[in-house]
Amino acid sequence: MKKLLSILAATTMVVSAPLSVVACGDEGGKIGKEFDFEEAKADFMRDATQVYQNSLSKDFEKYFFTSQEDIDDDQIFERISTSYLNEIVGSGSPIKVIEPNSKEFNEISKDLKKIPNLDNLKKSADSQIVKNVNYRSLLVDGKNPFANSEVDFLTISVLKLDEDLFSIQFKTESTYVLKDKTGEEAYETVNYMSSITIFKERNASQEMKEISKKIEAELNSKEFANSFNFESESGQVNENVKNLSKSSNVGTKFVEAGNKVKSTNANWKDYTFKTDSLKVESSVDKFVPASPKMRYLEGKGYGVENYKITTWPNYHPAFTWGTTDDDYLNFWNNFGSNNSEDSLKDFLNAYQVYETTNKKWVHKDNISRPLKATAIEKDNSWTTSFNPFFNQDGKDPIISNIQKNSSNFALSQTTNLSSNTDAKLMGVYDSEVKGFNLEYKSKITSNTVKIEMPSIQIGVRQNATKATIDVQKEFFAAQFAFFKQLYGYNDNNSTFSNFNFSVPEKFDSEIEVDKFYEAEDFFSAMFDEAKAKVIAKNPEHEKYINHFAVSNIIDQKNQVEYIKISRNLDLSFYNSEKTPLKSWFFSPGASYFSKGSYGPSNIIGKIGFTMATDYAIEGKQPKAIYRVKFKSF
Numbered sequence: 253m254k255k256l257l258s259i260l261a262a263t264t265m266v267v268s269a270p271l272s273v274v275a276c277g278d279e280g281g282k283i284g285k286e287f288d289f290e291e292a293k294a295d296f297m298r299d300a301t302q303v304y305q306n307s308l309s310k311d312f313e314k315y316f317f318t319s320q321e322d323i324d325d326d327q328i329f330e331r332i333s334t335s336y337l338n339e340i341v342g343s344g345s346p347i348k349v350i351e352p353n354s355k356e357f358n359e360i361s362k363d364l365k366k367i368p369n370l371d372n373l374k375k376s377a378d379s380q381i382v383k384n385v386n387y388r389s390l391l392v393d394g395k396n397p398f399a400n401s402e403v404d405f406l407t408i409s410v411l412k413l414d415e416d417l418f419s420i421q422f423k424t425e426s427t428y429v430l431k432d433k434t435g436e437e438a439y440e441t442v443n444y445m446s447s448i449t450i451f452k453e454r455n456a457s458q459e460m461k462e463i464s465k466k467i468e469a470e471l472n473s474k475e476f477a478n479s480f481n482f483e484s485e486s487g488q489v490n491e492n493v494k495n496l497s498k499s500s501n502v503g504t505k506f507v508e509a510g511n512k513v514k515s516t517n518a519n520w521k522d523y524t525f526k527t528d529s530l531k532v533e534s535s536v537d538k539f540v541p542a543s544p545k546m547r548y549l550e551g552k553g554y555g556v557e558n559y560k561i562t563t564w565p566n567y568h569p570a571f572t573w574g575t576t577d578d579d580y581l582n583f584w585n586n587f588g589s590n591n592s593e594d595s596l597k598d599f600l601n602a603y604q605v606y607e608t609t610n611k612k613w614v615h616k617d618n619i620s621r622p623l624k625a626t627a628i629e630k631d632n633s634w635t636t637s638f639n640p641f642f643n644q645d646g647k648d649p650i651i652s653n654i655q656k657n658s659s660n661f662a663l664s665q666t667t668n669l670s671s672n673t674d675a676k677l678m679g680v681y682d683s684e685v686k687g688f689n690l691e692y693k694s695k696i697t698s699n700t701v702k703i704e705m706p707s708i709q710i711g712v713r714q715n716a717t718k719a720t721i722d723v724q725k726e727f728f729a730a731q732f733a734f735f736k737q738l739y740g741y742n743d744n745n746s747t748f749s750n751f752n753f754s755v756p757e758k759f760d761s762e763i764e765v766d767k768f769y770e771a772e773d774f775f776s777a778m779f780d781e782a783k784a785k786v787i788a789k790n791p792e793h794e795k796y797i798n799h800f801a802v803s804n805i806i807d808q809k810n811q812v813e814y815i816k817i818s819r820n821l822d823l824s825f826y827n828s829e830k831t832p833l834k835s836w837f838f839s840p841g842a843s844y845f846s847k848g849s850y851g852p853s854n855i856i857g858k859i860g861f862t863m864a865t866d867y868a869i870e871g872k873q874p875k876a877i878y879r880v881k882f883k884s885f
Contacts, residue, residue: 289433307373308368308403316448319457320334320416321453328367341418352406360408360420364408368424370398370401382397392429397428398426398428402426403425405425407423408420413449418450419449422448446707476505477660477661480502480683480710482714484714487845492681493539506685507525525688526691530687531686533683538650539679539680633721635723637724638716654710657710658710677720688708689702727861730793733793735861749877753880755880757781760882765817783797799843799848801841801850812825814828821882843855843857843860844859
């Protein structure tokens with residue numbers, strides 16, 4: 253390491269995992285086996301779920317809309333028929349939930365089990381999981397995880413939609429095997445939900461098939477495939493996925509596509525499309541931030557160590573902190589003073605790492621270019637945090653999965669900011685849309701009949717409401733304000749080498765000296781109090797202060813799990829075995845995207861802010877002192 257680490261390396265992870273700072277002369281910042289395992293397992297489980305659901309979806313596709321005539325011709329079912337389903341529903345409610353293990357449940361599930369093709373499921377798992385080198389360590393004896401799997405049915409319901417028109421709705425469950433952390437066999441479950449709608453006559457089912465196929469084709473066209481989005485700067489991915497149905501334009505776009513299809517056939521003029529029951533389903537592991545990737549290593553996945561940012565002492569002359577340790581300290585003293593606006597401006601200039609700056613201060617082999625070089629050179633309003641160029645290697649599994657089902661889905665690669673349709677892109681959600689209904693009035697009963705269209709997989713963009721350069725600035729401004737408050741600059745006269753933390757109110761009257769306390773309990777309470785104070789002064793910061801982690805170290809053995817306060821109010825840090833840790837292992841930070849408010853396990857993506865201390869200056873042992881201040885004295 254050079255004499256002075258970059259302000260970038262010390263404070264923010266543009267291209268490495270957020271909150272992961274490499275401490276001088278220690279192994280704390282390296283990827284540990286446990287972290288690698290959890291990442292690989294998450295990817296493995298995501299792919300296993302996708303393989304299972306895609307395989308069953310293909311199997312049941314033929315029967316999504318079918319008819320009694322088709323059933324009679326195929327002779328695949330022993331019991332399922334319109335007359336049998338009519339007996340089950342009876343004259344009462346048109347919805348009958350079949351009791352598991354009942355005679356009806358067993359008879360229907362026996363028929364439905366004839367549809368899935370387990371050989372095709374295993375073939376898909378072979379090509380997408382077994383042959384994936386990143387999953388070899390998770391396979392049991394190198395075998396297919398679905399080798400001994402069966403398809404069971406958890407729930408079955410029968411709906412009478414009209415005279416001689418029925419729908420069977422069901423949910424399946426299967427198990428697959430993989431290795432756990434210890435190398436032992438572990439079992440996970442996967443599910444699939446769908447329905448079979450049975451018409452009396454073949455022409456009616458064929459018409460619904462035709463309409464649904466045309467709607468699917470329309471939704472996957474260039475016009476619609478890239479039109480699904482919602483506008484928000486929120487980094488709370490766990491909350492965003494809950495609100496996709498309401499916050500996005502998906503329902504509106506589906507109706508537009510349905511009406512476009514309806515207009516092609518005069519016989520369909522009486523059909524209407526409804527979104528009352530529409531659900532846009534996704535999850536935190538199906539979200540990809542539009543932010544820089546780490547280097548991809550064959551057989552190892554994405555590696556942090558290859559994209560850490562380092563710099564040489566000859567800083568670009570425009571940067572006010574200069575080339576010496578004193579200038580470095582001056583920067584952080586400005587951070588803690590009334591000159592923090594100047595520090596923020598300098599920080600943002602450095603963070604962008606424009607191609608037009610003097611490249612000598614950044615080692616070119618250790619920088620991940622988050623943009624095409626020409627994009628920065630032509631228009632430096634592009635940000636390094638959010639841009640549509642994050643998948644130039646085409647290896648992102650979430651984008652790839654969307655494109656398997658929607659071939660026209662693509663991110664704009666136009667380098668001109670003003671003409672790029674994804675200029676405000678924050679991220680993408682791999683989503684499944686269910687509950688899109690076609691309605692018509694029955695000519696037999698005059699009742700309104702609702703026919704659910706097949707589920708459709710789409711990509712939903714999260715776009716900012718403003719230029720991402722402004723989002724980037726606002727995020728870091730919020731972090732500057734928050735960490736100044738947390739570290740005691742505002743209330744406790746902290747300096748860059750003497751930090752005085754306020755003891756959270758819930759601990760103030762009962763905390764004891766020389767006693768271990770869980771770091772998460774202590775610092776999450778401190779986080780809540782500091783956040784409240786910052787928001788009270790600057791309400792606009794609220795949407796950017798959603799995540800906090802007390803330890804940025806990836807290895808479990810070096811994560812801060814416990815704290816202790818001495819009699820002279822010094823704060824010390826300990827790992828899960830209550831072994832003392834050096835102060836540099838305490839490096840709180842925040843991730844822009846997260847799936848929860850606290851801890852490194854809730855980090856999503858690689859954009860974040862980590863508070864720096866004097867451990868960033870090589871050749872000097874860290875001298876920063878961490879103390880606490882009680883409100884009660």
